[in-house]
Amino acid sequence: KQEVTQIPAALSVPEGENLVLNCSFTDSAIYNLQWFRQDPGKGLTSLLLIQSSQREQTSGRLNASLDKSSGRSTLYIAASQPGDSATYLCAVIGGAGANNLFFGTGTRLTVIP
Amino acid sequence: KAGVTQTPRYLIKTRGQQVTLSCSPISGHRSVSWYQQTPGQGLQFLFEYFSETQRNKGNFPGRFSGRQFSNSRSEMNVSTLELGDSALYLCASSLGSGRRETQYFGPGTRLLVL
Numbered sequence: 001k002q003e004v005t006q007i008p009a010a011l012s013v014p015e016g017e018n019l020v021l022n023c024s025f026t027d028s029a030i031y032n033l034q035w036f037r038q039d040p041g042k043g044l045t046s047l048l049l050i051q052s053s054q055r056e057q058t059s060g061r062l063n064a065s066l067d068k069s070s071g072r073s074t075l076y077i078a079a080s081q082p083g084d085s086a087t088y089l090c091a092v093i094g095g096a097g098a099n100n101l102f103f104g105t106g107t108r109l110t111v112i113p
Numbered sequence: 114k115a116g117v118t119q120t121p122r123y124l125i126k127t128r129g130q131q132v133t134l135s136c137s138p139i140s141g142h143r144s145v146s147w148y149q150q151t152p153g154q155g156l157q158f159l160f161e162y163f164s165e166t167q168r169n170k171g172n173f174p175g176r177f178s179g180r181q182f183s184n185s186r187s188e189m190n191v192s193t194l195e196l197g198d199s200a201l202y203l204c205a206s207s208l209g210s211g212r213r214e215t216q217y218f219g220p221g222t223r224l225l226v227l
Contacts, residue, residue, distance in 0.1 A: 032213055043117075043203055044218035051213055089156070093213075099169045100146060101205075101216060103156035 023090035117219035138206030
């Protein structure tokens with residue numbers, strides 16, 4: 001069974017700092033990896049989708065990388081802002097023939113003004 | 114284009130009752146998946162529907178069921194509610210059922226079972 005782990009569980013940084021969130025998965029036979037953002041009590045907002053054949057994707061201040069062979073992904077956030085405060089979740093599709101998303105437990109990010 | 118919508122947004126039920134949640138996918142999307150989110154278990158997959166057929170099912174008891182209509186709208190039903198069913202229920206839609214599709218989530222329905 002696919003297992004997804006995110007480290008750290010919580011992170012607090014001052015505004016303007018660059019930061020990296022980590023995600024690891026146990027079964028490297030994935031089809032894609034998706035990063036989401038979740039604000040308290042709300043649904044998920046898709047940030048980036050990386051196909052298994054890709055190494056990275058960028059959107060604005062966000063850059064996500066994927067190393068499928070080692071089962072790792074990172075989400076890099078440049079010049080963090082207080083509005084970036086949220087829980088960040090990574091999820092993978094694939095592994096053991098599954099067609100659904102397997103989610104990590106998330107990293108709760110707080111950006112201090 | 115409107116996003117994924119879920120109704121109702123909040124729901125309070127008592128143990129033993131049943132509940133039906135509704136999800137309307139993004140226009141043109143044919144796949145709808147349901148997830149349960151709890152503080153203890155995180156986000157867990159319930160089931161996926163594509164063209165009115167259940168394609169995939171997670172590890173939940175038979176009290177959890179769902180269906181999809183010809184317009185791609187989906188409903189999930191939970192019968193004989195238990196306290197542990199209190200959770201945020203999220204649905205997600207995608208254009209097709211392929212594994213390479215981006216999934217777009219709705220705001221969720223927060224269910225409280227007393």
